[in-house]
Amino acid sequence: MSEHTLPPLMEAHNVTVRFGGLVAVDAVSANFAPGELVGIIGPNGAGKTTFFNAISGVTAPTSGRLVAGGHNLTGRGPHRFAAHGVARTFQTPRVFPDMPVVANIEFGLKFAGRRPRKYIFWGEERDVPWVLRDASSILSLIGLSAQAELPAAAITPSQQRLLEIGMALATRPKLLLLDEVAAGLTEAEIEDMARLIRRLRDELDLTVIWIEHAVTTLLRHVERVIVLHQGRKIADDTPANVVRNPEVIEAYLGDEMAESADMDMEVAP
């Protein structure tokens, strides 16, 4: 693992989420440093989305501690997480269907992404990238400028996924959580999506955490992978090392990892 000098953007300490008798996330700890592109993988029901829900405030963890940018946000609502620069997308696109595409973007800009009141007359925060300063530039970043005036229900599902990302970007985040944004897309669309995600990381200096069910796609694009299995973290390493990890191979036995094992050569430097 690479060394990071900057303090982590998000620290999760022993986060546990329990639903009745079921332990969906079991004492997972992870730190996410500024500028990282991290993938989370795991078989079905491994607790990936539940972990996301916990670190975005949607589900309060049963125990554990969440610190975002030095602020302890354990047990706070999602709007507090959003205010501290944590933005997310949902597995099934959850756009506001009756509002035009541009209004969907503006929603985030008017709440979590609002300019602080001290800049009401002049000035700007220094650390907010130019691209995130208004709806039209966000729209051109995600490539939906032509659809700006259409109601969000009228655009295609893959465009809705892009819109979801745009809505999350409109909150001017530091940490972007992407939940299966490439699911159901064609090969070419997945490549475009991966390119967009890398651009967000490289040009906007965002930290991106990316959950994907299709392991091969993800491993090609991220620098660090966290593997969840039955709610526990079983690996946290570079893609090349993760695919050789015996525990990971066992968890995935007979699953997609079988084909990823062939990919071993490709990933290894």
Place this chain on the structure above:
Amino acid sequence: MTSRQLLIRDVLVLLAFAGWSLALPAYASEFVVSMALTCLMYVALSSSWGLFCGSTRYLSLATSAFFGIGAYSTALLLGDFGWVETILMGSAAAALVAVVMGAAVLHLRGTYFAVLTFGMTELIMHAVTYFEKSVTGTVGRVLTVVPERDTIYLTVLALAVLSVAVSIVVRRTRFGLALMGIGADEQRAQTLGVNTRWIKIAGFAITAAFAGAVGAAMAVRWTYIDPHTVFNPFIGFQTVLITLIGGVLTLWGPLLAAVIFSVLAESLRLQFPQIYLMSLGLLLIVCVLYLPGGLASLRWETFKGWWYDTRDWAKDIQRDLTGENEREKQRIKRREKESHFV
């Protein structure tokens, strides 16, 4: 139309409506004025209800609770305080109850919220009855000091205009946008930075403040006030029906429906009370099935669409009766069979 043109249109319509209602008592008969008063009461109740419940889709049946609280505070305070102070206090009391009630039940959604607000209304009514019985010894109060008819009329008119004006303003603010976001997808709105808890409580309190003020003003219409009259759940139901039929998301729908309803109510209730309630139910069913956006969403295209649908439906029946559908099916079958040989 641009947003600015829409604003100008809305304000002009509101001014025209207010001016006309203002002039009404000068020339109309006693009966018409009393009908207009009912109209205005339901305009205020339903547009303030739509302001919160319409955009957030939290169906509240507690309107009668707030109405009753307002009416009771008039019964207790009028005489010791002036007319305006009494109404303000009634409205504040209702808003206060809404904040407490909202903190308790606003995390629930859908049917649970509706049933709980209804339950809370009953609870408040019985609590007031119990209090009256055990503390003051009598159930019900007689109002001795009653203001002029015109004062009541002007007050309710002001409340109606104010509630529409507040709806116009709220639609254009971040607060209104947050309410819309909660209605569309509450969790998504939260993750985009909306503090939904406070927004909901504030919206609920605004609705309650209007219902309380209307209750306080309308209380003097009855000279005798008891819990079962002023906490009448029918007021709450009717407000919901009016708003749904008029169009929950529209600005003018509740107003339109309130006028239609009050006219129906006053003209039918005395002679044919069953027909009034039946027409209420029928109108609701028709609106839910064929006009989900409410009366205010009626356009020329809606009628055209209905006409085409009916025509196609009639054509289909005709083809069925003449056996044309059957022949068509056989023709297709034959063609398929023949195509195998090619």
